[in-house]
Amino acid sequence: MASIRVHTTQNVTLEYQVASIGDRIVATLIDSLVQIAYVAVWVGIFYWIGASSGRAARHSDWHWGDAGTIGAALVLFLIAAPYLFYNLLCEIFLNGQSIGKKARHLRVVRLDGTAPRVGDYFLRWLLRFVDMFFYGAVAMITIAANGRGQRLGDLAAGTSVINLRAQPAPVPSAASLAPPAGYQPVFPQAANLADHDAALLHRLLARPLTPATATLLHEAALKTKDLLRIHTDLDDAAFLHTVLRDHAHLTHEAAAR
Template sequence: MAIIRVHTTQNVTLEYETASLGERILAALIDYAIIFAWFGVWVGLGAWAVSSAGPTKNTGSKDETAGIILLVIIALPYVFYHLVCEVFFNGQSLGKKARHIRVMRLDGTAPRFGDYLMRWLLRIFDSGMIAVIAVAASSRGQRLGDMAAGTTVVSVRPRPAQATPLAADLAEVARYRVVFPQAAQLADHDVALVRQLVYQAQARGNYELLHETANKVKALTHIETDLPDLPFLQTVLRDHAHLAAQE
């Protein structure tokens, strides 16, 4: 899998692993299973309603109206499923959430509505084997919609190396450059708690916990930054470890 490297304004390099083609296919299969389940439920309900009503006279217009309403109920989720999910679930459809992958801009920031809209609009031409071939051929794992929107799909599954996350690499202490000197204000018990919370949030994919932890750290240290929550917390803890080693 390719690695997306993003250099932030805080002189921090972030690395993201692009989602594999297999993971994206599995996520798509889960999404289609959900859509077809929705389709099956409403078709079953419609068939049951028709059979329960029995033969009646002069109901042609009513049946036609009911059929149109049923068609709209079935079609709307199919048409707008990916757009709505990605906008409201932080770049993840239900299938992507199940496979721990999500949409991200190539500059490391969260996609805007226009980016999600562009990806959705190009699904008309960019689906099935066309999407598979595009993702396989792209060095950044992009389908046509991603190329147009400047996005890709990355893995948010915790890496094995993160099983004991954020511990300082002693071999790099000498050349490490502190990004947030305010990290020295954190007490040792605060740092231990933050490490535990970050590990739990990564393991469970709990982005709300990451966000709350990041906000608490910012309140304690008065740090202002536009870094995403996880890279911010990782950087603060590395800074704290480095500063503590210099005392």
């Protein structure tokens, strides 16, 4: 299974397992079924409305006018919008996942370690129409060729799709956290992190990266940011690694004085 290494601006390297083409195809099929079901529901509703209107029309002289036609077009657009923007809306509001990706434990991430932005999701969605040429052949060829799990939309947005299933996670040892000579802490507030909290974060980061662990990492990152009053766009794991490295450096400096 291919993997990618994300080297953040805070000197932290994270390794992720790239989602396989098979997993991405299955996720796309699940998303397609969701969209088909959505369309089927509305077809049924319109059929019922049409049948009711037909019965009513036989007993009246009422007919659609221009205003009615415009209104119908607006209603059709509002109904079609969730179908057309399905992937974009899902990834924005479900933290880089669609229903299919969530079912296959996949997620969109940026290659610089920061959280994907709305513009990144938009680029992925926009180029999806190119990727899907020839029944997805363009997307599959691009993913297989670049070795980083990127289709055209990912290449443009600087993103990839990773697999959140159990995989070896980097264990934050003392050596891995040891900063280089002349290291400048990214978050000076890390000095306020209690030693027992740092130990808990060490153990959490040493766990295999599963969906459950990803949720715990997110909760731990939020609590740490709130406790230390830190604002950052770093990915949860990258943020916690950086805080631990800063904490180790600042603790060592304080003990050496």
